[in-house]
Amino acid sequence: MNPVIELKNLKKYYGDIKGIERVSFKINAGEIYGFIGPNGAGKSTTIRTIMGLINKTSGSILINGEEINHDNKQIKEMFGYLPSEIHLYDDMKVKNLFDYHASFYQKDCFSRRKELVKLLKIDENKKIEDLSLGNLKKVGIVLALMHSPKIVILDEPTSGLDPIMQKVFHDILLKEKENGTTILYSSHVLSEVANICDKIGFIKDGIIIKEDTIENIKKYNYTYLQISSKDIKKIKDDLKLEVVSETNEKIIFINNLEINELIKKLSKYNIDELLIEEIPLEDLFLKYYK
Amino acid sequence: MIKREFKVNFKSFVIWLAVLVVIFLVVYIIYPYIITDETMKSIDEMMTIFPEEILKAFNMDMTSISTAYGWFKSEGFTFILLIIGVYSSLLGTNILLKEEDDETIEYLSSLPIKRSKIVTSKVVSGISYIIIMILLFGLFNYISLLISGSFNQKEFFLLSLTPIFVSVPLFAISLFISSFFHNSKRVIGISLGFVFISYIINVLSELSDKVKFLKYFSIYSLANVRNVIETCSFNWLMVVISFVITALFILLTYVSFNKKEFD
Numbered sequence: 001m002n003p004v005i006e007l008k009n010l011k012k013y014y015g016d017i018k019g020i021e022r023v024s025f026k027i028n029a030g031e032i033y034g035f036i037g038p039n040g041a042g043k044s045t046t047i048r049t050i051m052g053l054i055n056k057t058s059g060s061i062l063i064n065g066e067e068i069n070h071d072n073k074q075i076k077e078m079f080g081y082l083p084s085e086i087h088l089y090d091d092m093k094v095k096n097l098f099d100y101h102a103s104f105y106q107k108d109c110f111s112r113r114k115e116l117v118k119l120l121k122i123d124e125n126k127k128i129e130d131l132s133l134g135n136l137k138k139v140g141i142v143l144a145l146m147h148s149p150k151i152v153i154l155d156e157p158t159s160g161l162d163p164i165m166q167k168v169f170h171d172i173l174l175k176e177k178e179n180g181t182t183i184l185y186s187s188h189v190l191s192e193v194a195n196i197c198d199k200i201g202f203i204k205d206g207i208i209i210k211e212d213t214i215e216n217i218k219k220y221n222y223t224y225l226q227i228s229s230k231d232i233k234k235i236k237d238d239l240k241l242e243v244v245s246e247t248n249e250k251i252i253f254i255n256n257l258e259i260n261e262l263i264k265k266l267s268k269y270n271i272d273e274l275l276i277e278e279i280p281l282e283d284l285f286l287k288y289y290k
Numbered sequence: 291m292i293k294r295e296f297k298v299n300f301k302s303f304v305i306w307l308a309v310l311v312v313i314f315l316v317v318y319i320i321y322p323y324i325i326t327d328e329t330m331k332s333i334d335e336m337m338t339i340f341p342e343e344i345l346k347a348f349n350m351d352m353t354s355i356s357t358a359y360g361w362f363k364s365e366g367f368t369f370i371l372l373i374i375g376v377y378s379s380l381l382g383t384n385i386l387l388k389e390e391d392d393e394t395i396e397y398l399s400s401l402p403i404k405r406s407k408i409v410t411s412k413v414v415s416g417i418s419y420i421i422i423m424i425l426l427f428g429l430f431n432y433i434s435l436l437i438s439g440s441f442n443q444k445e446f447f448l449l450s451l452t453p454i455f456v457s458v459p460l461f462a463i464s465l466f467i468s469s470f471f472h473n474s475k476r477v478i479g480i481s482l483g484f485v486f487i488s489y490i491i492n493v494l495s496e497l498s499d500k501v502k503f504l505k506y507f508s509i510y511s512l513a514n515v516r517n518v519i520e521t522c523s524f525n526w527l528m529v530v531i532s533f534v535i536t537a538l539f540i541l542l543t544y545v546s547f548n549k550k551e552f553d
Contacts, residue, residue, distance in 0.1 A: 014553075053399055054551040071548075076402035083400075087393035091298075100294065104401045143397070 002065030004029050004151060004182040005050070010059035012045050019045040020206035023059070027182050027199070032173065034197035034214070035186040042206040043186040044084060047155050050184075051081055063151070077105060080149035084156040084186075086140040088128045094139055095124035098146065105147040113146040119168055133160040141169060145176065152176065152183045158192060170196050191280075225255035225262070228273035235269055254279070291403070295415035298388075299381065303419045306377040310427050313369065318434045321358045330356050343497040346516075359441035362431060363449065363519060370427070371453055371513055372489060378420050378457035379481045382464030385412045386547065387474040395552045405548050413465070413540055420457050424450065448518050455512045455532035460485060462539035463509070469546040472553075484509075509535075 003026035012019035020042040027033040037043050048054045050061055052070030061068045069075055088097060098117075102109040117124060120138040131139065137160045144152060152173075158166045173183060173196055187193050193200070194214055202210040227235060228250045236243065239262075241253035255262065255276070266274070325333075333355065355361045386409070389395040398408060428450030435441050464481040471477045492510035495502055505511035512532045517525045 048553070051400060053396060054553055055549070071404045071406075073402045073404065076400075079400065081400040083396050085393070086397070088397055089294075089394060090392070101401070104291075104403060 001029075002062070003027055004031075004064060005033075005184065006060070006062040006065070007046070007050070008060040008062065010046065010049060010061065011057045012049055012054060013057045018206050019054075020049070020203075022207045023203065024208060025199075025201045025211060027184060029182055030177055030180045031198045032177055032183040032185055032193075032196055034190075034193035034200040035184055035203065036188065036190050036193065036200055037186075037203035038188055041203045043188075043203055044155055045206070046203070047153055047184070047186060050153060051079070077147070078150045080144035080147065080152040082137075082140045082144040082152075082154045082157050084159065086136055088136070088139065088143075090127070090129035092128050093124070094122060094126050094128065094131070097128060097139070098124065098142065101143050102146065107147060109146045109148075112148055113142060116142045116145055116172070119172060120165065134162060134165065137161055138165065141172070145172070148179075148181075150181060152181055154183065155186045156188070157185065158187070166192075222279045223255045224275075224277045224279055225253040226273070226275035226277075227251050227253075227266070227271060229269055229271050231269040235266070238265060238268075291407070292411045292414055295385075295411045296418070299385065299415055299419055302377075302381070303423060306373070307423050307426060310370070310373055310423075311430055313373075314366065314427075314431065314434065317361065317366070318358055318438060321361065322438065325356060346496045357441075358438040359435050359446070362435065362446075363515075367449065367515060371456060371510065371515075372485070374420070374424060374427075374453045374457045375460050375485045375489070375510075376482065377423065378416075378461040379464045379485045380478065381416050381419065382461040383468045383477050383481045384474050385416050385468075386465060386543075387468045387471065387477065390472050390552065391474050399552060405550075406544050409540075409544050409547050413462075413543075416461055416465070417458055420461055421454060424453050424457070442522070445519065445522050448522065448524060449515065452513045452515060452518055452524075455514075455529055456510055459509055459512065459532050459535040459539070462536040462543070466539040466543045466546065469543050469550060 005025075005027040007023050007025050010023040011021060023042065023046050025033065025035075035043055035046070045054070049056050050068070052068070063075060063078070089100075092100065098109075098113055102113065116122075120141060122135065122138050122142065126135070128136070128139070137157070141157065144154070158169065161169060173185070177183060177196075185193050185197060190200070197214055199211065199213050200217060201208050224244065225241070229235060230249060232246070232249060232251050236246075236251060239253060239255075239257070241255055241257070244252040244254060246252075249272075257265070259276075355364055384391075389398055389408075399405075428447075431450065432446065435446065463484065464477075467480055467484075468474065468477050488508045489510050491504050492508035495504035495508065495511065512528045512535075514525045514528045517523075517528075
């Protein structure tokens with residue numbers, strides 16, 4: 001079975017300036033794909049290319065195995081999109097915008113809209129221009145989901161949402177996933193997506209540098225290894241690990257050695273203090289960007 | 291979508307129409323008081339000072355401004371062509387770019403509609419407003435002129451429709467120019483410059499036979515007001531050219547907008 005979304009060596013240049021160089025990933029039906037990278041890494045360029053806002057330079061964007069046609073109404077009906085900065089028609093009331101939005105889809109959006117409005121606690125009688133950033137984002141979430149799309153593209157969706165609403169939003173996404181919706185979730189905060197994503201792709205300088213399941217990423221045997229000893233120099237030469245910080249008698253490594261191998265190596269030295277602790281996902285993420 | 295387009299552009303339509311109506315209403319009200327036999331005599335004397343070419347440029351060689359209708363055909367019509375031309379040009383510039391100015395194009399592009407449908411709804415709304423403005427303003431002038439005296443109704447009817455042949459192509463040209471930009475502020479100057487330069491070229495082309503060729507470089511020559519006044523009919527060749535220019539630039543806008551990147 002074809003993946004729902006497949007990007008093959010997607011490249012976008014603005015003249016001579018690189019947007020993205022080589023972006024490839026696959027997302028299967030019912031998967032949530034975390035698209036992680038710092039600002040300027042190419043996340044939004046990738047998403048805007050998928051959405052047809054900008055034209056790719058080369059590569060492929062396949063939807064259910066077929067090259068995307070941005071002018072195909074049926075294909076576009078499959079998508080729900082929440083941009084990182086949402087701009088809507090200021091002169092409209094929220095309820096009128098929802099009606100307007102629904103008028104473009106050949107399905108009844110009302111019950112899903114009602115459900116989402118209730119969950120996100122949206123006042124439909126307010127004018128768009130009177131909404132706070134958080135409330136505008138909530139309206140954007142309803143617009144992205146009210147037509148029950150098969151594919152949802154989210155670009156930094158939680159910016160502006162308070163922690164309670166972030167939780168509500170993630171619960172909504174998990175329910176969407178249960179219903180078979182395929183979700184691309186872009187963020188620069190790994191811990192934000194770690195609990196809901198099946199797979200994570202790390203993008204740096206327009207290239208996907210690492211892709212794995214969240215379980216595997218957590219399984220990587222990276223730990224902080226803190227050693228206090230008079231043999232610091234010898235230990236450092238022997239272990240050949242990446243050093244985080246170092247003083248005369250204390251050193252912190254990023255350790256990826258298997259525990260028995262580590263103990264075996266350290267047994268040769270006189271150790272005053274040994275501390276091994278799990279690397280938080282955020283630090284792991286930063287490690288990729290060094 | 292078209293319904294929304296009509297709603298969005300309604301306010302500016304009302305303002306521009308109101309400006310035209312107020313200017314002309316003031317003239318129609320004060321005209322009988324300022325144009326008396328005495329003042330007309332001195333105006334006629336003054337007219338003899340102007341070279342014939344200048345009078346031709348404002349159609350004042352063919353008509354007397356002793357009546358409100360005479361003023362309407364000469365100076366008044368210059369206002370109409372310019373003001374509706376500027377409105378059409380600004381409308382063409384803003385109608386698509388407004389979505390980029392307000393950054394709503396990202397939302398609009400995510401909807402299941404073809405880009406060509408976006409252009410179509412803007413074009414239909416824009417051209418409709420231009421034509422409605424010309425018709426409503428024509429109706430206002432008709433009623434006002436009926437009150438002020440008798441006039442050639444067929445000639446008035448044809449003259450009133452003439453701005454369509456200039457304004458609609460101006461709208462289409464501005465729309466096309468705007469499709470290459472991302473911000474209306476940068477295009478407004480170009481579009482308005484095009485309107486005024488085009489008008490000046492048309493005026494210059496009337497000054498002498500040596501520079502008559504200039505009319506081929508002015509969109510205002512499509513109005514061909516002299517022909518309407520002289521023959522009481524349209525120059526159908528100009529009408530066809532107006533239609534072809536409009537169709538061509540709208541078609542080019544579709545092509546350009548379909549390729550446009552929204553970054």
